[in-house]
Amino acid sequence: MPDTTPQSALLGALAAALIGAFAAHFLAPDPRLGPTETGDPALAADLAAVVGEGRGMSSVAVARVEGDAVRYAAAGDTTGSAADGSPEDGRDALFELGSVTKTFTGHLLADGVARGELELDAPLATYLPELADTPAGAATLEQLASHTSGLPRVPGELVRFRGALGTGDPYRDWTVDRVVDAARTAPTTAVGEENYSNFGVALLGIAEARAAGVQTWSQLAEERLFQPLGMDDTTVVEAGESEPDGLVWPRTANGRAVQPWTGDGFAAAGSATRTTTGDLARFATAVLDGTVPGAGAVEPVVTGPDHGRGLGWSVDTSQTPVLLSHGGATGGTSTHLVLQPDADRAVVVLAATDADVGPIARHLLLDPTQSVHFGPNAAGVASVLAAILVLLLVLLSLNQLPSRVGALAAVVMAAAAGVALTLLGPWQWALRWAIGFLLGALVGAAWLAVLRAPSAPWLPQRRPYQPVVALALAAAGSAMLGWLLV
Structure with missing residues (x-):
């Protein structure tokens, strides 16, 4: 005893x-990066100065665009995930992209307007007639793209899953039909005021595909954006599909592995995009030099005292020159793209963490002597x-x-x-x-x-x-x- x-x-x-x-x-x-920076020495040194040991990140890949020059660097476990023979600077390592995808949707909207397929002030019901006589159907495409439609962030059925602490994929079962069905009864509040909505951008993407006469938004993005810009590694993973080789697996800041997000219903909002710093640098370069399809998407359609919104872009007018940006977050990946068009510069950050990497991107662009530390x-x-x-x-x-x-x-x-x-x-x-x-x-x-x-x-x-x-x-x-x- x-x-x-x-x-x-x-x-x-x-x-x-x-x-x-x-x-x-x-x-x-x-979960920390440690002293394993690779790639361009100057950018790697700036990355080390900004993130230090990188506690709270399992891996990170960055790119910095300055005029015609593009530099890459990485830290943590990214190079081991890249394809055989790829450069050891993280440019080919695949990450989830999250809501930075919304910038793609904004450019496809501007491109559709230029082609005569879409109108910014047309109600959503013009392209999705099954939403006629509903609050969602009355929202204009411009409102959907600028987050001023009044639609909720996600459908009510998604609120529980989105607020959970689990490792699952909240968007996996959301097909295009289910998203449209949920929009039939979705309420709108504060129409005209900024209210960030994945729901609204998902519906916008569905309307873009319908107007273009293609089956899915991902097909539209592939044909009109990814292929023309040479973004060969960027793809959208539908529910049930295998992940592409080289995906850096998403992890929370405390190192817990979580499932990547998939699904076609919210694809235009960023539920299922996989990309690399190499591809995003190509996209950023095209935005900076005006050769991107739908180049007018960067122009503000909503303005405030120190910020505005373009079609899928956040416009920060508190900085001189003005900054264009968008962040993304899934269950275990955080991303950020920030551009300074007047200075012809941009920074891409893709990282395996659920902590916000936006400050890292801004410091790498504006002042790499500033450090970023993630708390619990x-x-x-x-x-x-x-x-x-x-x-x-x-x-x-x-x-x-x-x-x-x-x-x-x-x-x-x-x-x-x-x-x-x-x-x-x-x-x-x-x-x-x-x-x-x-x-x-x-x-x-x-x-x-x-x-x-x-x-x-x-x-x-x-x-x-x-x-x-x-x-x-x-x-x-x-x-x-x-x-x-x-």
Whole structure:
């Protein structure tokens, strides 16, 4: 029979915590770029100055366009994903692109207008007649492209998935027909005011394809944008298709691998694009020199005190010269494209992280002496605080263990907190051992609760409902966590 006195319980939990700290120091995820920059020496040096160790990023590839010169650099695990024989500067490493795709959709709109297929002030229902007499159908193409249609960010059915912490693909099951069906009942609010909407741009892309007489938006983009610009590595992955060779797998800032996003319904909004810094540099160069199809997309159609919106572009007028930009984010990839047309310069950043790389792109363009550091996100901080609270509750139950049901509740709580901390904990922090210490303490405390349970009654004589309520709450919390993470 093991010694289960309160003192031995605390010592056992402490021993498990120390083992967890030791294991985490050597075995836990360590998402950072490290000193592995390759490519153009000057750009690689600027990248190192901006990101340092790059904590919170598993890989990054960048390009800088200055007139006719294009330079590339990369850090982390990108070159190993590129095709055999490709340059070791990350230019051929494939990443998810995310919402930077919206700039493609904006240029296809401007190109469609130039071809006489589309009109900026025409209602969406002109091209999708099944949306006649609906708020979505009344939105103009210009409003859809400039995020002033009043449509919600995503359909209501997508809100739960989009807010989850899981590793899945929220857009996989959204076909073109489903997106259009959802638009029939979609409300609009604050029409004319800026309200970023993936939903609206997805509908715009569907209208562009219909007007051009092609099956899908991806086909339109391939024929009118990717092929003419030589963007041979840029593709759109539909649901169920295999990922192209060389994809840098998306990972969160704490190193957790997540699924790439796919699907054709939201393709025009950026749900499924894969590209490289090489291809985006070609696109940026064409935008800068005016040879891109639909070159007028960069002109603001909505203006504000210090910013405006073109067709798919954000226009920052607080800078001199003016900046054009767009960022993108999927579950585990962050991207940014920023241009300074009057200076004939641009920067592309593609990275495996869910942290915003927009500041990295701006610093590489404007001032590479400025550094960027990613802190833990809200989920990471919440997981640490929740694990500490649960540990205190479990240790309290060890000190005054009233029943076997109470012990079971403690074990369930500790297990749920351990899973949340393992998956969401800020492993990109330098003190990974501290997270391991907390995990080890949870494991040790739960195991000691199991050891002490046989000597306790199933339910206490006084207030027998308390451990039952505790177990119900622990089970409900675990189920909620599973719903968010799976």
